[in-house]
Amino acid sequence: MFHSATIRLTVWYLAGIMTLSIMFSLLIYSLSMNELTAKIGALHARLEASNIAIPRDVDLGELRNRQEDDAARTSLMTLLYTNLAILGLASVISYMGARRTLQPIEEAHQAQARFTSDASHELRTPLTAIRTEIEVALYDRQATKQDYRAVLTSTLDEIKRLSALSNSLLKLARMEDDDINHITITLQDALASALSALARDPDEIIVTKPQRPMIIHGNYEMITELMIILIDNALKYRTPGTPVRVRLMRRNHRACLEVSNTGAGISKEDMPHIFGRFYRAETSGTNSTKSGYGLGLALAHKIVNLHYGDITVYSTPGKTTSFTARLPLG
Template sequence: MFKSARIKLTLWYLLMIMAISVIFSLIIYRVQVSESERILQRQRVRIESGGFLRPGFGPAPLEPEILEEARNRLKLNLILINLGVLIVSGGAAYFLAGRTLKPIEEAVEDQKRFVADASHELRTPLTTMKTELEVNLRGKGFGQEAKKILESNLEEVDKLSYLSDKLLRLSRYEQKEGLVFSPVSLNEVVEEVIKKLSGLTKSKKIEIVKNLEEVNIQGDFAALAEGFGTILDNAVKYSPKESKVNVDLQSKDGKTVVKIQDFGVGIKNSELPHIFDRFYRADASRTKEKVEGFGLGLSIAKAAIEKHHGKIEVESTPGKGSTFTVTLPTA
């Protein structure tokens, strides 16, 4: 993320520096040309008025050819100077961009470490709370009203445990911790994901149309399954009943491309740049159904895919559906 931001900031710095350099070059060129033209014009006036120029008196007469040659020489010198400025300022701009972004990058890394540490530390007390609540619910010393409160508390503890687990996995994917890379059959990953979602697809009578080519890549099976599982799960959840979801897996030119297409209500163009952000949810615009979650699924999917040196893109047309495209290097 910060590499692309550094390059963009470098280009902006470079653009500003070169704009200033070009403006000054144009001013210098214009001033020199104007001065040469004024000298030539004064000489012409003196000649026309009979005041012939004599050697040793005043500047030597300027011929149009000499003036044109001087202009071309000035242009070449200014171009060379600007090329030198471009090269030097390019390195300086890249260095300056790095210095500018370094405090932000360090703050983001500190935030990620805090989230990972907090998520890890929360697991033990949450597990303890859940156990105590479950024991109390099985006891006979509480009335119905008290048990309802305990059940509500247990539900909230489960939500916190789920959120903590999601944040911990997201942090691990972003830092590439706990991932074990080995030869993986990507079509087996997709088949496993489809199998796990069979209950949901049957309940909504959604058909998964598969076109899977046999492809092997270097990756972590569990991380890939979670990434593709999130995308396919969303495709099914946001699709109307009795519809279909297309899953296409092909390998070409050293790249593996997986496309997951649904025919739901789609995503608004204004929301597309944000759907991979943490805690961002576009449920209200995508479906009338209530979909539980914290808006972390696609963030986790993106992190898992990027740790496999891949990328994830989305195209969507409101009212027609969405297509998520995952590109990975082939082993």
Template sequence: MFQSARVKLTAWYLLIIMLISIFFSAVIYNVLTHEFNRILRIEQLKRQGLPFGDDILRHGIRIIPPHPEVIQNAKERLLAILGIVNLGIFGFSGIAGYFLAGRTLRPIKEMVDEQNRFITDASHELRTPITSIKTETEVNLRDRKISKDVKKIMKSNLEDINNLQTLSDNLIRLTQYQRSNGNIVLVETSLKKIADKACKKVANLAKHKKITMNNKIQNCTIVGDRQSLLEAFVIFLDNAIKYSPKNTSVMLDSKINNYSVVVNIKDEGIGIDKKEIPHIFERFYRVDKSRTKTSVEGFGLGLSIAKQIIDKHNGKISVESGVGKGTTFSVQLPKR
């Protein structure tokens, strides 16, 4: 992430410096060209027999008027010199800009790294007490002496504990994928097998909502990390099912070209407002509940994790949606 930002910042530095350099080069060239042309006009007047003479005498020294070819050669040399100077400025500015961009982004990178370390450490520290509370609650729920009201409260508490555990696990995975390597191991793998396995993982949820899964993914070999890609597709399918009404369908299909494969996950759900689409991959972002009739559990981390996974595979995600028109997530992945 920061390497990409560093390159972009260097490009902006370089663009600004080169615009200034080219502007001043153009000014210098125009001024000197104007002077050359003025000298040529004076020479032409002299040759026409006007009171300039064939040569000019200054302080006892005869100065022979320049020939037009000499002036033209001087212009060409000036243009070449300015071009070389600008190329030198371009090279030096690129190196210096890259260095300065790194220095500029370093404090931000250190702050983000510290934040990610805190999130990871805090999530790990929470795992032990959460697991302990969950175990004790599950044991107490098996006690027949507990009244129904107490059991009801404990079941509610257990749901909240499970949500906290999910949040903790998601935060750890998100910070892992945000690292430079992201724990990604790239190997040749079958896209169809990953899609089939992802559909099986969400089959119970789809069955509960009476949603039909149409998997039309073509057999294709890609280079990727099986486990992380499986997690990403499960997230997309899970979202498609959760935000779809009952008795609808979710479709998966693929388009293969020479260099990449595009996987489309299309649902018939509530859709997303166009103003919300640029933000759906942000951490903890949830679509405005007032615009939806469906109450969906979650913390808004799933799509953030999915995007990090696809980014680590040098892929792209695009979204087409509208309120009440369903949503299509298109995932483009490079082939082997």
């Protein structure tokens, strides 16, 4: 689809360039011929007015016409070759320009297609599980109240997971327009809100933060969501019994949020894709039972980008994994 669109856009670019080139060529031809005709006319006028002997078999009028025809032919050939060269060069430039113009649209279209496909798959899986369990329960004439209760409980869990997925998708969709309300935020306050929302035991999360308020300009709810995502992710994938460490600090005139844990870690193969939508790394050990849709880190990455910051991850498999978000100080 985009190949044909590239060709069509190339043709339009080329048509515009060649139209301008031909118009300028006609203008140059007209001006140059007027100037040549005037010079040839002035030269013949001087010849006629001079005492120079001109052979009788030489017709000055015919000579003048022949010189004008030769000049016109030379000018036309020069302009023709020039336009052919412009056509060749413009074809390459037009194609490159069309590719550059359409590339962001093509990439966005491909990303949307992948997102739609992944979302459809993620929605289909729990829906299929719900349908299967309900159909089995309906056709099982020997099912007891406990069996029905188990089916309803399982269905409720799947509905909760679907609700979490739809909420994450809506958050991502709302962030696509990059339209956020910036206010002055104290990161210590946002961190307190995130810890309150997580409602975990104090010994599970060790917090290190400066006494001096760390001020940034951004969206309070998004920054709090960023902290919740990173801390919850660290809690989910830690080794049982080990704490998650959260640090707020200043570094190179930027505010840094560092969240680290001890666990299975992230492999080198998974590292480049960790912030992709619906991407879930292959894990082992205690992490193998953890479920999710792979949208949390994608949300975190989007939030950081909207606040003109960056987020990085460092991981040593089997040891420490650390996520660091850097945001401009206000």
